[in-house]
Amino acid sequence: MRRRDFLGRALGATAGLVGAAGGLSGAAAGSTAGLAPSRRSLSRATPLDGDPGVAAQFPPPRLDAHAHVNSVNTAERVNRLTGAGTLEPLAGADLVERMGADGIERALVLSTAYLSAMDAVEEARLPEAEERAAVELENDFCAAECARFPERLIPFCSVNPKRPWAREEVDRCVDLHGMRGVKFHFWNSVVDLRGRQSLDALAVLFGHLADRGLPAVIHVFNGSVSDFGPDDVERFLVEVVRPHPGLRVSFAHAGGAGGLHPRIAQIFRRLTEVAPLDSDLGRRLWIDISAVMFTSRFKTIPPTAEASRALMGELLSAWGAERTLWGSDTIPDYVSQTEGVWPLSDAEWAIVAAHDGARFLGG
Numbered sequence: 256m257r258r259r260d261f262l263g264r265a266l267g268a269t270a271g272l273v274g275a276a277g278g279l280s281g282a283a284a285g286s287t288a289g290l291a292p293s294r295r296s297l298s299r300a301t302p303l304d305g306d307p308g309v310a311a312q313f314p315p316p317r318l319d320a321h322a323h324v325n326s327v328n329t330a331e332r333v334n335r336l337t338g339a340g341t342l343e344p345l346a347g348a349d350l351v352e353r354m355g356a357d358g359i360e361r362a363l364v365l366s367t368a369y370l371s372a373m374d375a376v377e378e379a380r381l382p383e384a385e386e387r388a389a390v391e392l393e394n395d396f397c398a399a400e401c402a403r404f405p406e407r408l409i410p411f412c413s414v415n416p417k418r419p420w421a422r423e424e425v426d427r428c429v430d431l432h433g434m435r436g437v438k439f440h441f442w443n444s445v446v447d448l449r450g451r452q453s454l455d456a457l458a459v460l461f462g463h464l465a466d467r468g469l470p471a472v473i474h475v476f477n478g479s480v481s482d483f484g485p486d487d488v489e490r491f492l493v494e495v496v497r498p499h500p501g502l503r504v505s506f507a508h509a510g511g512a513g514g515l516h517p518r519i520a521q522i523f524r525r526l527t528e529v530a531p532l533d534s535d536l537g538r539r540l541w542i543d544i545s546a547v548m549f550t551s552r553f554k555t556i557p558p559t560a561e562a563s564r565a566l567m568g569e570l571l572s573a574w575g576a577e578r579t580l581w582g583s584d585t586i587p588d589y590v591s592q593t594e595g596v597w598p599l600s601d602a603e604w605a606i607v608a609a610h611d612g613a614r615f616l617g618g
């Protein structure tokens with residue numbers, strides 16, 4: 256893999272497969288806008304033409320469960336690592352404007368502070384004191400941007416769960432800013448889901464989230480482990496999530512890292528097997544479908560092929576629309592991208608689109 260591709264993948268929120276900007280947040284409007292058709296121009300002359308499962312009027316989702324803002328500082332640092340234009344600064348006002356264009360009411364805005372404490376890229380490490388300050392600054396930025404639009408933007412802090420001060424930073428964000436949940440990126444933070452010590456430490460941290468009633472959005476897929484797969488995610492569920500009955504978790508990108516490939520499908524399938532919809536564990540789990548399905552190529556993710564679309568339909572229907580959250584990863588035009596390849600019925604879309612996030616957030 257070319258160095259820049261690797262950096263982009265490890266850095267990004269959609270890290271895995273998206274390549275540089277994809278998930279970082281967002282994507283730089285400038286560098287990605289040209290890749291996606293606008294809502295108006297969404298072509299029906301595709302293999303989906305006439306498919307009765309795709310409504311002519313796709314009601315917009317009320318909630319974007321996976322959005323980002325980025326400070327200038329973080330954008331500049333990431334761009335120094337991965338190349339200009341990978342990550343553009345994005346303010347709350349920019350996000351609200353995009354939401355308005357798509358008819359979206361509210362968004363969970365996931366801080367990208369974890370990018371300031373990354374373990375996936377050795378050369379990206381900041382000196383210890385500087386690292387913590389940078390994480391705090393980015394979480395502060397996210398909180399401040401959301402505070403300008405309190406009815407629309409719901410702030411989530413983020414932190415590398417391996418840092419000894421992770422819990423303190425979460426508490427600071429909640430107590431000082433009223434942030435509503437926590438985002439983790441297990442690839443960027445190179446979180447080990449196999450070692451006893453690491454699992455025990457995670458269980459303590461997540462127990463704390465449960466005690467405080469804080470939901471977590473987790474990018475669980477760790478591409479730095481070459482055979483990362485369903486067993487890792489099952490271990491996380493069984494050893495870290497299940498023991499804390501109050502803990503609510505949403506797996507970003509349907510358990511993957513952007514797009515849908517066989518390994519991701521195995522992980523998503525395993526989630527359903529270990530935590531079916533009607534189980535105690537299953538009732539407090541969600542997935543978001545950000546950066547999973549695409550009408551047209553996005554960065555390194557090809558348009559969703561018909562076979563992948565059918566597979567996603569099967570997996571989503573087994574998982575349940577009741578716990579499927581729409582999310583954009585702040586990818587421009589992701590509503591129309593989703594619309595073009597949506598694999599379930601109109602009725603199931605209506606359920607997904609109606610989620611307002613209240614149950615995930617804790618009422």
Ligand SMILES: [Zn+2]
Pocket residue numbers: 268269278279280321323584
């Ligand atoms: Zn993201």
